[in-house]
Amino acid sequence: MAAADWGGKADHLAGERATAQFDVDGMKVAWAGSRHAVEVADRMACLVASDPVFRKDTRTMLSRKELFKDTLKKAAHAWKRTVELHLTEEEANLLRLYIDQPGYVDLHWVMFVPAIKGQGTEEQQKKWLTMAYKFQIIGTYAQTELGHGSNVQGLETTATFDPSTDEFIMHSPTLTSSKWWPGGLGKTSTHAVVYARLITEGKDYGIHGFIMQLRSLDDHSPLPGITIGDIGGKFGSGAYNSMDNGVMRLDHVRIPRDQMLMRLAQVTREGKYVHSDVPKQLLYGTMVYVRQTIVADASRALSRAVCIAVRYGAIRKQFGSKAGGPETQVLNYKTQQSRLFPFLASAYAFRFVGQWLKWLYTDVTQKLESKDFSTLPEAHACTAGLKSVTTSATADAIEECQKLCGGHGYLNSSGLPELFAVNLPACTYEGDNVVLLLQVARFLMKTVSQVASGKQPVGTTAYMGNIQHLMQCKSVVNTVEDWLNPAAIKEVFEARALRMAVNCAQNISKAPSQEEGFSELSPDLVEAAVAHVQLIIVTKFIEKLQEDILGHGVKEQLQKLCGIYALHLIHKHLGDFLSTGCVTARQGSLANERLGKLYAQVRPNAVALVDAFDYTDHYLGSALGRYDGDVYSALYKEAWKDPLNETVVPDGYQEHLRPLLKQQLKLSRL
Ligand SMILES: CCCCCCCC/C=C\CCCCC/C=C/C(=O)SCCNC(=O)CCNC(=O)[C@H](O)C(C)(C)COP(=O)(O)OP(=O)(O)OC[C@H]1O[C@@H](n2cnc3c(N)ncnc32)[C@H](O)[C@@H]1OP(=O)(O)O
Numbered sequence: 001m002a003a004a005d006w007g008g009k010a011d012h013l014a015g016e017r018a019t020a021q022f023d024v025d026g027m028k029v030a031w032a033g034s035r036h037a038v039e040v041a042d043r044m045a046c047l048v049a050s051d052p053v054f055r056k057d058t059r060t061m062l063s064r065k066e067l068f069k070d071t072l073k074k075a076a077h078a079w080k081r082t083v084e085l086h087l088t089e090e091e092a093n094l095l096r097l098y099i100d101q102p103g104y105v106d107l108h109w110v111m112f113v114p115a116i117k118g119q120g121t122e123e124q125q126k127k128w129l130t131m132a133y134k135f136q137i138i139g140t141y142a143q144t145e146l147g148h149g150s151n152v153q154g155l156e157t158t159a160t161f162d163p164s165t166d167e168f169i170m171h172s173p174t175l176t177s178s179k180w181w182p183g184g185l186g187k188t189s190t191h192a193v194v195y196a197r198l199i200t201e202g203k204d205y206g207i208h209g210f211i212m213q214l215r216s217l218d219d220h221s222p223l224p225g226i227t228i229g230d231i232g233g234k235f236g237s238g239a240y241n242s243m244d245n246g247v248m249r250l251d252h253v254r255i256p257r258d259q260m261l262m263r264l265a266q267v268t269r270e271g272k273y274v275h276s277d278v279p280k281q282l283l284y285g286t287m288v289y290v291r292q293t294i295v296a297d298a299s300r301a302l303s304r305a306v307c308i309a310v311r312y313g314a315i316r317k318q319f320g321s322k323a324g325g326p327e328t329q330v331l332n333y334k335t336q337q338s339r340l341f342p343f344l345a346s347a348y349a350f351r352f353v354g355q356w357l358k359w360l361y362t363d364v365t366q367k368l369e370s371k372d373f374s375t376l377p378e379a380h381a382c383t384a385g386l387k388s389v390t391t392s393a394t395a396d397a398i399e400e401c402q403k404l405c406g407g408h409g410y411l412n413s414s415g416l417p418e419l420f421a422v423n424l425p426a427c428t429y430e431g432d433n434v435v436l437l438l439q440v441a442r443f444l445m446k447t448v449s450q451v452a453s454g455k456q457p458v459g460t461t462a463y464m465g466n467i468q469h470l471m472q473c474k475s476v477v478n479t480v481e482d483w484l485n486p487a488a489i490k491e492v493f494e495a496r497a498l499r500m501a502v503n504c505a506q507n508i509s510k511a512p513s514q515e516e517g518f519s520e521l522s523p524d525l526v527e528a529a530v531a532h533v534q535l536i537i538v539t540k541f542i543e544k545l546q547e548d549i550l551g552h553g554v555k556e557q558l559q560k561l562c563g564i565y566a567l568h569l570i571h572k573h574l575g576d577f578l579s580t581g582c583v584t585a586r587q588g589s590l591a592n593e594r595l596g597k598l599y600a601q602v603r604p605n606a607v608a609l610v611d612a613f614d615y616t617d618h619y620l621g622s623a624l625g626r627y628d629g630d631v632y633s634a635l636y637k638e639a640w641k642d643p644l645n646e647t648v649v650p651d652g653y654q655e656h657l658r659p660l661l662k663q664q665l666k667l668s669r670l
């Protein structure tokens with residue numbers, strides 16, 4: 001399908017495709033999760049690619065105002081098409097995804113609606129979601145403030161209950177309490193779930209969510225007492241600048257009591273605070289949900305960058321053989337392969353762990369509904385950890401893909417600068433990655449202490465129960481081939497993760513207090529958390545290979561990619577594996593040798609492996625990553641679209657360039 005908007009012209013990558021040793025269609029199914037998923041994604045991608053309103057080839061050349069208006073136009077058109085075509089929720093989500101332009105609708109669907117679903121009573125859901133589903137109101141998620149983002153308990157906005165009128169008074173008491181960052185808040189949202197300190201009967205009960213109307217539904221002006229605007233331009237051209245991240249100050253704005261989200265806690269008519277018998281952490285449920293979706297976003301962004309770099313690497317040639325033979329495709333350089341193929345493997349690894357995380361989230365949600373809260377800490381640790389590791393790796397990889405494409409990768413028309421700029425903030429939003437890894441570490445330290453007191457850990461920490469073995473085992477790897485054994489790979493990852501966690505726990509216990517120890521050891525704790533999360537990713541990839549995977553050669557390719565993912569981590573973090581005694585220096589070099597062989601085996605399949613992502617040229621948005629590989633014509637054509645090329649002689653020539661040149665000429669004649 002990726003050739004759909006390609007039109008059947010000469011395929012410069014045909015030779016590459018001919019060397020593939022597996023069934024690309026089968027791989028598409030493995031990547032997407034099911035035949036149905038491939039089919040619906042294809043249909044939605046084509047719908048977007050064939051609609052001129054969704055064009056994005058000149059996006060990076062638009063001014064902020066033009067870009068914002070273009071985003072409003074696309075969002076409205078997408079909604080129109082959704083209604084006209086009676087799209088299902090799955091189809092509508094994919095439509096939004098392939099439009100590929102961050103905007104207020106993301107916050108509306110991904111945060112505002114889930115916040116009400118998770119924290120509103122049935123009555124509140126009925127009232128607000130009915131309007132939200134029909135886009136009669138547009139909502140955002142207003143949590144972060146100018147002064148606090150990570151420390152949610154430090155937020156300053158107040159919601160003070162006034163029993164005389166049965167209302168809350170919403171107020172920003174300081175400059176730092178101004179809401180700052182919420183997407184769509186700046187110019188678009190009519191409503192928001194606003195997080196504020198609940199004060200009733202003179203007591204501060206901490207952070208709670210409140211639904212607030214922000215703008216008039218008649219003329220869109222802010223309601224009395226509300227000062228609201230955009231926070232200004234952000235990193236890169238195009239990119240996240242399509243989003244109106246906002247600032248908001250509240251001056252004693254009154255809202256009815258029933259606009260406090262009351263599923264987790266209530267304030268009675270008399271002003272009494274009542275907490276339900278559910279963990280208070282459920283207040284953070286929306287963040288758990290979104291972190292889970294961000295893992296899927298990361299694999300998608302990474303796969304786009306890899307697709308661009310692999311296809312371009314197969315087209316780009318530099319240097320020939322000394323005997324004057326043909327020039328070498330840069331993808332054939334071993335250094336390119338060792339930089340790029342781990343990203344290809346990571347894209348698949350993140351995709352599969354993202355599919356598993358979605359399952360975990362659904363499972364935990366079902367348990368929560370039947371009041372089983374036991375798996376909540378693990379769900380928090382898994383979503384926080386995987387969000388952190390996958391987004392950091394993705395941002396680094398996109399940047400490296402730019403370098404892998406040389407100078408042309410730095411052009412906006414490569415698609416890479418925008419891809420980087422859009423995905424970089426995923427390391428920060430929905431929880432700064434280091435802050436989230438410290439949450440994982442906290443969970444690990446608790447688990448280690450439970451294991452020490454004889455409790456059997458479950459789920460993703462079950463391996464810690466095998467502590468006797470894992471603390472002293474030595475890897476059995478003795479030959480390069482031994483590194484093909486998934487059990488051998490899993491064992492060293494388990495041993496490394498456990499030993500790093502236990503080392504931290506032992507060192508913390510030597511500190512004057514738990515808190516001081518945690519703070520002192522925090523750099524090591526972050527590394528232990530990364531080791532644990534990488535183990536989860538490796539394990540889920542290995543488990544994926546135990547499923548029925550159809551299609552000639554598909555499983556074999558995935559086995560190679562799984563090997564690359566795991567072994568490149570051993571190579572990259574060899575210090576961890578050596579210092580914890582999980583592998584010897586010799587085993588480390590055998591792993592590296594195995595890695596080199598795997599790169600060579602993947603090379604003839606590389607283009608087909610990125611074709612299996614099934615991206616249209618429209619979605620990829622890259623002159624370098626085109627399906628047909630006609631890179632140079634595309635680069636040449638794109639250059640002429642730049643506004644600078646609208647005139648042959650540039651604006652400013654008469655005022656600045658001509659006088660300068662004339663003056664210099666005059667001086668030289670003196
Ligand atoms: C190119 C096209 C692109 C189109 C893309 C379209 C796709 C759209 C997809 C996504 C769009 C995303 C848009 C993103 C917009 C961004 C939104 C935001 O950023 S919203 C704001 C998010 N803010 C944060 O994440 C703040 C981070 N901070 C926190 O989460 C917490 O405060 C904390 C740091 C985790 C908590 O710290 P701390 O422990 O100090 O405090 P407490 O609050 O007291 O916690 C005590 C116990 O609770 C446990 N805990 C904490 N969080 C959770 C949780 N979420 N669930 C369960 N349990 C939790 C914590 O571990 C403590 O436990 P114990 O140790 O006491 O047992």
Ligand SMILES: Cc1cc2nc3c(=O)[nH]c(=O)nc-3n(C[C@H](O)[C@H](O)[C@H](O)COP(=O)(O)OP(=O)(O)OC[C@H]3O[C@@H](n4cnc5c(N)ncnc54)[C@H](O)[C@@H]3O)c2cc1C
Nearest residue numbers: 141142143144148149150181182183425428429430431434
């Ligand atoms: C593009 C974008 C969109 C966003 N959209 C929204 C939105 O829609 N709604 C919303 O409410 N918010 C939104 N945010 C805000 C976002 O959630 C916060 O920026 C994020 O949670 C990080 O908080 P912070 O900015 O306060 O960083 P800080 O916490 O100030 O981080 C600064 C530095 O301090 C470090 N640090 C902080 N605490 C610790 C600690 N305990 N230990 C060690 N190091 C620490 C961090 O690692 C970081 O390096 C958005 C942000 C961005 C960039």
